[in-house]
Every structure is written in structure tokens, then in C-alpha cells.
Amino acid sequence: MNPNTGAGPDGEGTPVGRRLVLGMLGLGAGAMAATPWLQSGLETALGAVADKDPTGVTGLLPNGGGFRYYSVTSSVPHKDDSSYRLTVDGLVDKPAAYRLADLRALPQTRLVRDVQCVTGWRVPETPFEGVRLSTLLDAAGVSPRGKAVRFTCFDGAYSESLTLDQARRSDVLVALKLKDKPIGHSHGGPVRLYVAPMYFYKSAKWLSGITVTDEVRPGYWEERGYDVDAWVGRSNGRDDDPTA
């Protein structure tokens, strides 16, 4: 043994520590290579367990399924029937402010699609219900100069945007219900956007403003590197199954 290690007789023996470190690196690389098989197996197993798990602990495991709460601000005010307003303005003929009751009085559309987050989680067949965004846009009368729609939220920070063509799709809703119940605060209630064909960051929570603009203005996460046209399976370098 090298007498200059300064470790004395304590520093002699098999280099198990080094082997363990290298072994971990090898194991990490091996697990990455084996992920396609490991992941599908685990998802099946966890899915089966989660169905019979009253504690919800499995939901916290990777790929355990279910929604995750993401907020970009420290706290979000609560809005209810009396305090909530959704404004529609910008390049429109008739700007408007809707109360919850106003939105509920409009024709409702129910969609049942998978929800796909850009971070990987997917919640299968989730019913959303609300007013088609196109209904609100038509009511406001979009000026010919209007090319895009910008969404703002009462958390004070989040924003999103769609082209006018995307916004007019029949599977883009101003959603009032999730799983057939009024949307709760933690899921972005009372009103959130629901853009079925796109990654879920497009479905802005706590929606409070719809502004028609002459060009697409990148939203919160888009200024931080995510794609503006966030089609599920065709953007953000991901290949998930499309949700619409």
C-alpha cells in the first residue's frame, strides 16, 4: 500500500468504495438503457396498486399518476361567485366582463380526453366542461386585425397565448367543471382554460383575462423555453400520444 496516503493501516484493503461509486454509475447507465422496459412494467404494476390504494401514497411515486399542483407564484387569491370576473378585450368590437353566472348561462361543452403534462405525467380520460372559447370570441366580435389571443390569470403572473385559429378550435374551452364538479382552487378554479390538444401548461389556471392581439405573445413558460405551439406529441421534443 502507498504509505503516503496518510490513512495508516486504516487505509489498506480492498477498494470497495471506489467499486461502489463506479458500480452506481454503471447501474445508473444500465437503468437508463433499460428504462423503456422498466417503465412500462412499473406503470402497469403501480396502476394496479393505485386502484386499490386508499392512502394515495402510490400517487406520490414516480409515474404514480394523478394531477400535480404547479403554481408559478407564492400564493393565489381565491375567487368566488361574487368576486370572479373574466374580461374579454383587446382587438374586439364589444369588450365584456363575465361573472360566473354569466358563463354558466352560456351553452356548455363536455370533453373527455387524456391530460398530458410536458413533465411527463398523464391523466387518462378526464372530463372537462365549460364554454367554448370561440363562443366568447364570437360574442365579442374579433376585429380583422386580431391574429392571436392572450390569456392572463388572477395569480398575477401566469399568461398563455394561442393563435386565433387555435383558439377557435372546438376543443378549446373556458372550463368551469373538472370531473363533473366545479373546478376547485388547486386545479385552477373557478375558471381555467382547457386546450385539449396541447400540453397542459397551455391550459392556464385561474383564468381572468382574454385579450385579442395582433400577434402571438409568448406566455410564462414559453419565455422560459417551452414551445408556443404545444401540440401533444409534436412539440417540446416529446413524442407522447396525441390527446385530441
Added chain:
Amino acid sequence: MTPPPERTVPPRPRAGGRDGSRVPRFSPAERWVHRTTALLLGLCVFSAGCLYLPALAELVGRRALVVTIHEWTGILTPVPALLGLVSRAFRADLTRINRFGPHDRVWLRAALRRDHRRQERPAGKFNAGQKLYASYIAGAVLVMAGTGLLMWFTGLAPLVWRTSATFVHDWLALAVVAVLIGHIGKAFADPEARRGMRTGRVEREWAAREHPLWRPDEDLVGDGHGDGPGNGHADAEHQIGGHERRVR
């Protein structure tokens, strides 16, 4: 954070005095490596919790900030140990952690049998469990950093790699947290071990009981010589220092 330069530990009182029964265990550089690593890894794990656990995420929010904290503390976690390599005492302890002697096998077998009798748990400066823990966490931090980088810089590698990196990162994170809880739990259970990491010294009696094969008096930690990069004749000084101690 750069560890402050090693300074000479003031000479111990020769006789009597509370310090007389205490032996040096960790040099200042080693304690700074431990402290800064603990801080970085702690922030990294906490920010991970804020990103991952719905209850914490709901409480903290500020997702962009939390992501930044997680990425930077994560990638910086190995840095204190790398900087620590300039310390001779730290390198000596790494050698001790790396090398497994026959007594470590005895210790591990006893641990597997849950045999807590002293004579069944021979240990040098670090017992076999500490050695395994240190090596495991070192390897895990590197794997976490590698998979983390693949997720951070999405252009680095094709998509399949990133999916795999996410999978490995998520599951290894659970394993890391489990082992960290064990590490912290062990420290909570042993005040003298904590004092050793806090003050650099432990009771001689504790050392003899917990680490019977460790010869603290032959350690480099206490003499303050040869510890640090600026010391051109470290080996010579070490020889002299060792000699002085033997003479004493």
C-alpha cells in the same frame, strides 16, 4: 464556497483540562466540506420536494425560482468535495472510506444479523456502514447530476435519453432520500458523533468504543501540518509531526 485555509489547531493542554480526553477527528477543511455539502444537498432535496409533493408545491409555489434552486444546488453538490481534495486530511479519509479491510466484513455480517455486541463491530476511523453510505451517496449524487443535466439541457441528448433520465432521476431520488434519512437518523442518535463533526474533536473513550481500530494519535488531523495546497514540503512536515507525537 471555498473552504477556509486549514489552520493549526492550538496545542491541547498536556494534563488535566476538559480537552485532555478529546482527540481530533475532522479537520476544519473536512468540516467545511461536510457543512457545505449538507447545505447544498439539503436545499436540493427540499426544492425537489417543493416541485414534486403536491402539498409542498401548493404551499410554496414560485415554480420557476424553485426549479432554478434545484438545478443549481444539485449541480454544485459535488463541488465542496472536489475542492476538499486539496486537503490532505480529507484525502486521507477518502482513502480510509475507500478501503475495506477484513474487519469491515465482520462489521457488515454483524449488522446484517442485527448483532450489536461491541466485539462483533470492529471499525477503523469509519465503520463499514459509513464507508458504504459515503460511497453510495457519492455515486448517487453523480448519477443524479448526470441525469439532471440531461433533463436541464434538453438539447444534449435525444428524447429517449431524456425520458430514461427522468425515470432514473425520479426513482433514485427516492432511494437517496431514504438513505439520507438513515444518515441523519444515525447522527441524531449519537451526540458525540455530531460533536465530532461540529467541533472536529471526539472523546477518546467514544473513539475507543465506536472505532476501536482507529488510532487517532497517528492521525494527520490534529497536527495541522501538510494540510493544504500551499505547503510545498508537506510530506517532510508530516514525518516530523508524526515523529514528534511518537516522542511525546
